Amino acid sequence: MRDYTKLEVWEKAHLMVLHVYQHILPNLPSHEKYDLYSQIKRAAYSVPLNIAEGAGRYTDKDFAHFLDNSLGSVHELEYACLLAKELNYFNEDIYIEIYQKISEVKAMIIGFIKAIRK
Numbered sequence: 001m002r003d004y005t006k007l008e009v010w011e012k013a014h015l016m017v018l019h020v021y022q023h024i025l026p027n028l029p030s031h032e033k034y035d036l037y038s039q040i041k042r043a044a045y046s047v048p049l050n051i052a053e054g055a056g057r058y059t060d061k062d063f064a065h066f067l068d069n070s071l072g073s074v075h076e077l078e079y080a081c082l083l084a085k086e087l088n089y090f091n092e093d094i095y096i097e098i099y100q101k102i103s104e105v106k107a108m109i110i111g112f113i114k115a116i117r118k
Contacts, residue, residue: 001058002055004052004055004056007112008108009105009112010048010051010052012104012108013048013105013109014048016044016047016098017044017045019098020040021041023094023097024040024081024084024098025037027090028084029089036083036084036087040081043073043076043077043080044073046069046070046073047074047077048070050069051066051067051070051109053066054067054069054070060117064117067109067116068113070109071106071109071110071113074105078102081098081102082095082099
C-alpha cells in the first residue's frame with residue numbers, strides 16, 4: 001500500500017480537477033448541467049480517485065489496474081473538453097490550458113503504469 005498523497009501523479013491529477021471546477025465547469029451553459037457538465041466533472045475527479053483507490057491495494061498488479069482506469073478517465077476528460085471547446089462553450093486559451101494539464105497527467109500515468117509493470 002502507498003500513501004497516494006505523496007504521489008506526484010495524484011497531486012497533478014488533483015490540481016487538474018481543481019482547475020476543471022474553477023475554470024471549465026463555470027463556462028458551461030446551464031442546459032448542459034446534466035449532460036456534458038456532469039460528464040466532465042465525473043471524468044475529472046475519477047482520475048485522482050482511481051489513483052487513490054489503487055494506491056490502497058496490496059499488489060502492483062491491482063494498482064496498475066486502477067491506473068488503467070485513471071488513464072481511461074483522463075482520455076474521457078480530454079475528449080469532453082475538446083467537445084465543449086468545439087461547441088464554443090469556452091475559448092481557445094481556456095482549452096489550451098486544460099489540454100496542457102490533461103496531457104501532463106496522462107503522460108505521468110502512462111509512465112507510472114510502465115514502471116509498475118516492469
